[in-house]
Amino acid sequence: MTTYAKPRPTIGPDNAPFWQGCRAHRLLVPFCQTCGKAHLPPGPVCPFCFADDIEWRPASGRGRISTWTRVHKAWFPAFADEVPYTVVQVELDEGPRLTSRLVGARDGEIAIGHRVEAVFTDIDDELTLHGFRIVAE
């Protein structure tokens, strides 16, 4: 068995449901049952109204690229065979943004505002990472 050499997420009580959702290939987002707003990164309370009654709900998995960068330098040796690769921030249709990988896009295709949808990659028996791919409007 080869060991996954890239950094793994640090998982704690506040974000565990998010990563469990990824395992099931579902993008789950914390919603506040008091004010109805979704937030990311996952927190212990609603950052908008400070209520405690957070419910994890499936997000559409769709959004738009709000910013991006193409990483050319391998700060981690484990990423060396992938550079350059594209990291995006995606504004989900539900509102909050998250940082992820853009998959399957060619150079020149990447632009702020592009419509994207979530995809999932199983890394091993414990970890699934999300990614996004560009889709039509």
Add this chain to the structure above:
Amino acid sequence: MGETALDAAIVGIGTSRFGHGLPESQLKLAAIAFKNALADAGLERADVDGLSIHLGWPLGPDYDRVAEAFGLDIRYVNQSWLHGRFITNALQHAALAVSAGLADVVACVTAVSFTRERGFLGGPGDVEGNREEGGTHGEAPPYGLTAPAGGAAIAMQRYMHVYGATSAQLAAVPIAMRKHAVKNPAAIMRKPLTLEAHQASRMVVDPLRLYDCCLISDGAAVVLIARGERARDLKQKPVRIAGMQGTRAGREEFIFALRGLGINQQSVTRTAARAIDTEVFAKAAVTHADVHGFYTYDAFSPLVLFALERFGYCGPGEAAAFVQDGRIELGGALPVNTSGGLLSEAHVAGWNSICEMVRQLRGTAGATQIPGAQVLHWGTPWGDAVMLTCT
């Protein structure tokens, strides 16, 4: 109960040499800078009874080890670890401590051994970036955004999209810093930088090229703070801390972006600098027109644009044009980081620029002297600030 009035001055500065792969330990570099600061101020080691440490775990020794190693007897401590966002915090706490009588002389101590700690800077040793929900610069290590440069890159990418700014415009920032470093014998990078060389340099994290990224260097700086009355009796012309404003944080803030730029969870509505964003001017009873030079944390060249907009030197989206035609160079309308900054002098976590401000206000900056410098503004991309004056 009245409020404690701010009454603090910089009475001494000291640095080690700056360089790559220096053989001295981080603590040794700090000791060299400490001795130089004491000599500069005409103070004895026993006069220092406070420490404001911009050092500490996970990137250096903590305050107690510094006090133990240097044989100090300390009655006031503030500690923030070696991270750019805590420079001003360390300086401000020193100023507040002497103002409140918690100490007579506070030493702000920073020491950097980045060439020995490279793995920490976005690599496998980065315990900060690997925390739950990543690091403060937007690090998301599982997705390969692992270094502080990535945070500046995603902010600049969006800034370029929103305002049409270009990499060639951005180049004016590192070119200006290099011009200053060429005049500064203590600077590491002393060969002039051209626009062509900037544009031809390798892409690191798009849109940041090699010369948009600061040096990874070694060096130390110590700044000594005392009350105004004490300062007037000491060897050097006092440099007064005339006003301050604190660090900004919240969902509208990202340390490497302007409010409303749409990074992380920010809104997408930019506004011109508000009174609360620039309160340091009112606190110091000065205006923008009074400021002879601006100093900021230029770890990446976009940060200079963001700091200029944040403090209202120009409007939203105007900074890329503002920095052209030598405006931020010595001889320009608003010289920025006149010793060369982190981009070209050395990455001493910004304290190299604080020391330069003191030399400017004493009138001892030599080849980089701003004629008649009396009011200088230190303001960071994350919104904290200190106004220094010699009046």
